[in-house]
Structure formats: structure tokens, C-alpha cells
Amino acid sequence: MPLGATQALTYHPGTLTPALNPAAPAAPAALVDTEEAIARDVAAVGRISAVPSLLKIICQNTGMGFAAVARVTDGTWTACAVEDTIQFGLLPGGQLKVETTLCMESRAARLPVVIDHASTDPAYRDHHTPRLYNIQSYISVPIVYTNGEYFGNLCAIDPRPANVSDPRTVAMFTAFADLIARQLENEDRQERAEVALQSERATAELREQFIAVLGHDLRNPLSAVGAAAELLIRRHDAPDLVKLGTRLKSSTRRMSGLIDDVLDFARVRLGSGMGLAIRETDFLASGLKDVVDEARASNPHLDIREDLSISGVVRCDPPRIQQVLSNLIGNAVTHGGPDDPIVVRAVLEDDRLVLSVSNGGQPIPPDDLPKIFQPYWRPANSKPGGGLGLGLYICAEIVGAHGGTLEVTSSAAEGTRFVAILPNG
Known part of the structure; x- marks a missing residue:
């Protein structure tokens, strides 16, 4: 039976019972369900080198044949990484209807869902999910970021019963889910830093190209100003004009030096290097x-x-x-x-x-x-x-x-x- 998202759950091995819990975390912000966002998250999990080993350890320690890291939202369930020894048939990027999964209930409750033997479990023997997927043992633990945003679930299934309600097994799943969440956060921070760095580099290159073009284009008008200064200096009959021309020539020389520096800087920064004629x-x-x-x-x-x-x-x-x-x-x-x-x-x-x-x-x-x-x-x-x-x-x-x-x-x-x-x- 689906559980309301407004309720928090108290977890007991083998069952999932609603209970009021004022300390339950607030509802997470929904992930975006665009193809691009889903593909990005699948790729992010795929870049975590430890995930395949974690899924193998889960299957080996529990005896279950299928384990996965799933991206779970209100509208989609997407496998991001899979260990499948029972030919369940789901690959990374594959999707299930979220309403057919128990991860939906785990997401609503922000708590694990654990089933040792579905056909004898009083809470799940009549539930549609075990019957639909022909499973007897099931465990699903939330993957939640430190800011409270819900990413998905670390889950495992098998058509045979298994003792997954053992506290050590639940603790292992919880620790692995936390590890995956932290790694995803690190991936996100690194991606943001790389995007910011690329943007900064692009901005710097554009600025330096602009400076180079500006410096080059200032050459001609500056030459005209220098020529005018020379003409004024030659007016020996007008001392004031000679003084003005001298000052103008000095300013022109200084501006020329600044332009030289700007162009040299642009050459170095844009990869041409400091040109020398030895x-x-x-x-x-x-x-x-x-x-x-x-x-x-x-x-x-x-x-x-x-x-x-x-x-x-x-x-x-x-x-x-x-x-x-x-x-x-x-x-x-x-x-x-x-x-x-x-x-x-x-x-x-x-x-x-x-x-x-x-x-x-x-x-x-x-x-x-x-x-x-x-x-x-x-x-x-x-x-x-x-x-x-x-x-x-x-x-x-x-x-x-x-x-x-x-x-x-x-x-x-x-x-x-x-x-x-x-x-x-």
C-alpha cells in the first residue's frame, strides 16, 4: 500500500510502519526529469570508481543476485549502476515505472524498506511490487545529500528469501548509500569548479583578444598625434606651441609604451610567446x-x-x-x-x-x-x-x-x- 509523503516512518526489521516523527527531514526538492538531467546523473554515478565494487560486495554478503544504484524522483526510476547475476535484465540508464517500485515508498518515508521473505511478510505478502517482479527478498536505502536533497536509492533484490533485515546488513547498505551521496556531491562540486574555470578562461581569453585588437587599432591614431606633436615642436616662432608639442610628444611616447606592453602581454597570454629577434x-x-x-x-x-x-x-x-x-x-x-x-x-x-x-x-x-x-x-x-x-x-x-x-x-x-x-x- 503506497504511503503518504506527509508521513514519516519508523523502521522495524521486516516491515515498514507509519509513525509520526516531527524530526523527519523536509520533503526534498524534486530532481529534474529531463533526458539531459537523467543522463548526467547516470554518468556521474558511472564515474564513481568504487560503485561496481560496492555492488559486488552487497551481492556477495547478502546472497542476493541483483543490486543497483537508482535515481528516484516522483516521476521516474532510473538505474545508474547495476550488478546483475540473475539476468533481471536492467542496464545502466534503464528505467522502471516508479509507481511499481518500493523505492517510491522509501523516498516518501526517507527510510529503508527491508523485506526478508515477501510471501510470508504480513506487510508485503499482498503488495503488488514483489508479485510484479517475482521477488522474495528486497532492501532499499535512501541516498540523500547533506543538504537534504534526495538523489535515489541503493537497493538489492532476489527471487529467493534472504536475511537482509539483519542490523549489520542494513548498516552496510546505509554506509554505502552515504558514501555514494558524498561522492556524488564531490562530483558535482568538481563539475561546477571545472565549468567555472572554463568560463573564467574563456572570459580571460576574450578580454585579452579584445585588448590586443584595441592596442593594435590605437597605433594609427597615436601616430597621427605624434606627427602633430612634431609639427608643433618645429614652430620656433611660437614658444607656447613648442612647449605644447613637447608635452604632447612625451604623452605620445608614454602611450606608445603602454600599447607595446598591452600587445606583448596579449601575445604571451594568447600563446604566441614573447617575440625576440636575437x-x-x-x-x-x-x-x-x-x-x-x-x-x-x-x-x-x-x-x-x-x-x-x-x-x-x-x-x-x-x-x-x-x-x-x-x-x-x-x-x-x-x-x-x-x-x-x-x-x-x-x-x-x-x-x-x-x-x-x-x-x-x-x-x-x-x-x-x-x-x-x-x-x-x-x-x-x-x-x-x-x-x-x-x-x-x-x-x-x-x-x-x-x-x-x-x-x-x-x-x-x-x-x-x-x-x-x-x-x-
């Missing part, structure tokens, strides 16, 4: 001096010093090394003390190019040191308009692409010093 050069020192002179021209109020002791051939990508120096000096200009000198050094020693930039001012907090080469990271005290937080990341990528290392030390006594060490070969 060659031998005798003129790296003069190229680096150009960078220092440009920084002096843009920051006449600062004391920028250089010691460029590079004598001999250097094998590198000169424009990229200039880019590293420009970004490191830009970082020193932004974060260094206004009254402290910025010192640039470059030297060839032991077949290595050692390039360093030092500045005074407030030291970098120790907790921030591991983060400063991360993209988009900026210290909490950064001023608005201080850049995108890509400069040091790009420096590290360029140095790394050369097979070198970029390190930083910072203290109140010694100041902040970035050192790039690149193999010369």
Missing part, C-alpha cells in the same frame, strides 16, 4: 643611453645617472633590452623618492649582461615582493593613472625569453634595486 650588436650601450636620455628629457626634475660599461659584442634583442630598461626606469620614476637619484648600470661580466636600476624612496613591503611581476598587479598605495600594472611583468617575460632572470631587492637602507641577468651567448 642578434649580435656592438652598440647596446648607445641604445641604452638613448633610453636614459629620453627619461631625463621627460623628467628634468629627477637625477638620473648611468654607468654603461659594455665593451664587446652582446647577443640579444636590442629593442627588447631597451624596453626592459625603459620600463624599469619608468617604475623608478613612479615609485622612487623625488630627491633620490635613479642609478642605471649595465656591465658585461663572466659572459653575462647585468642590467640594474636602483632608486630610493619607500621600500617595497615584503608581502608585495612576490607579487610585483604579476600582470595587472599594482601596490595598494598606487596613484590613479599610474599605468596598467604590466611593465614589470613584461620585463620579466623579456628577460625570461632571453634565458635570464629578473630579481628585486628593497629595503629602507639600500633602496629598491631591480637586477636583470642575461646570458651572453
Whole structure:
């Protein structure tokens, strides 16, 4: 006789008797009975490697010939995993009419249904389920998530009687059902995490593609602005226009550097890598001096010093090394003390190019040191308009692409010093 869903049951071996129980859990939220949802849950159970072994253990310990993990809702009964030695004929994904099963009653009661010998059991000898499926022994235990949602049942049947009401057997089924529920929850959490990760990656890739396209498309209008700045600088008869052109050219140069960083970042993140054109050069020192002179021209109020002791051939990508120096000096200009000198050094020693930039001012907090080469990271005290937080990341990528290392030390006594060490070969 079907039991009302509003009743809770008190379980006694061999029978199932209605009894009021105010502590019974609330009715579970119904699972969705779409083909997609059912297939997903069947696959989730199939991914639990322990389930086949659990079903074998159940059959071996009880002597029953059929055991299954079933997904049970108000409208469907679906086998998710099966151990069948009696040719019951049900495979994973196979379904029974839920109203013909005793799992429906177990679901309504949130308690096990246990039958040792159906034809002699006073509660089930006239029940339609044992007669319909020609079974004598039966046990079904709910599989319930920790949030109270009902998934289904762990059940076993056999055409012969069996002593399944033994408390140890019921305890085994209950423990296995709890284990399956926890594993399904883990599967769900992992699936959600993977979906979220894929979504985050897709969003990040789209963002980086957008940044790359935007940076590329800004080249042409920026070139026009730079050309206008050059024309203004040539107006020697109008000092105000020359001053405006100089400021405009400086801003254009800064914008060009930001675009370079953005495009380099996009190339690295989208898999193209940091492009290098390695060659031998005798003129790296003069190229680096150009960078220092440009920084002096843009920051006449600062004391920028250089010691460029590079004598001999250097094998590198000169424009990229200039880019590293420009970004490191830009970082020193932004974060260094206004009254402290910025010192640039470059030297060839032991077949290595050692390039360093030092500045005074407030030291970098120790907790921030591991983060400063991360993209988009900026210290909490950064001023608005201080850049995108890509400069040091790009420096590290360029140095790394050369097979070198970029390190930083910072203290109140010694100041902040970035050192790039690149193999010369």
C-alpha cells in the first residue's frame, strides 16, 4: 500500500510502519526529469570508481543476485549502476515505472524498506511490487545529500528469501548509500569548479583578444598625434606651441609604451610567446643611453645617472633590452623618492649582461615582493593613472625569453634595486 509523503516512518526489521516523527527531514526538492538531467546523473554515478565494487560486495554478503544504484524522483526510476547475476535484465540508464517500485515508498518515508521473505511478510505478502517482479527478498536505502536533497536509492533484490533485515546488513547498505551521496556531491562540486574555470578562461581569453585588437587599432591614431606633436615642436616662432608639442610628444611616447606592453602581454597570454629577434650588436650601450636620455628629457626634475660599461659584442634583442630598461626606469620614476637619484648600470661580466636600476624612496613591503611581476598587479598605495600594472611583468617575460632572470631587492637602507641577468651567448 503506497504511503503518504506527509508521513514519516519508523523502521522495524521486516516491515515498514507509519509513525509520526516531527524530526523527519523536509520533503526534498524534486530532481529534474529531463533526458539531459537523467543522463548526467547516470554518468556521474558511472564515474564513481568504487560503485561496481560496492555492488559486488552487497551481492556477495547478502546472497542476493541483483543490486543497483537508482535515481528516484516522483516521476521516474532510473538505474545508474547495476550488478546483475540473475539476468533481471536492467542496464545502466534503464528505467522502471516508479509507481511499481518500493523505492517510491522509501523516498516518501526517507527510510529503508527491508523485506526478508515477501510471501510470508504480513506487510508485503499482498503488495503488488514483489508479485510484479517475482521477488522474495528486497532492501532499499535512501541516498540523500547533506543538504537534504534526495538523489535515489541503493537497493538489492532476489527471487529467493534472504536475511537482509539483519542490523549489520542494513548498516552496510546505509554506509554505502552515504558514501555514494558524498561522492556524488564531490562530483558535482568538481563539475561546477571545472565549468567555472572554463568560463573564467574563456572570459580571460576574450578580454585579452579584445585588448590586443584595441592596442593594435590605437597605433594609427597615436601616430597621427605624434606627427602633430612634431609639427608643433618645429614652430620656433611660437614658444607656447613648442612647449605644447613637447608635452604632447612625451604623452605620445608614454602611450606608445603602454600599447607595446598591452600587445606583448596579449601575445604571451594568447600563446604566441614573447617575440625576440636575437642578434649580435656592438652598440647596446648607445641604445641604452638613448633610453636614459629620453627619461631625463621627460623628467628634468629627477637625477638620473648611468654607468654603461659594455665593451664587446652582446647577443640579444636590442629593442627588447631597451624596453626592459625603459620600463624599469619608468617604475623608478613612479615609485622612487623625488630627491633620490635613479642609478642605471649595465656591465658585461663572466659572459653575462647585468642590467640594474636602483632608486630610493619607500621600500617595497615584503608581502608585495612576490607579487610585483604579476600582470595587472599594482601596490595598494598606487596613484590613479599610474599605468596598467604590466611593465614589470613584461620585463620579466623579456628577460625570461632571453634565458635570464629578473630579481628585486628593497629595503629602507639600500633602496629598491631591480637586477636583470642575461646570458651572453
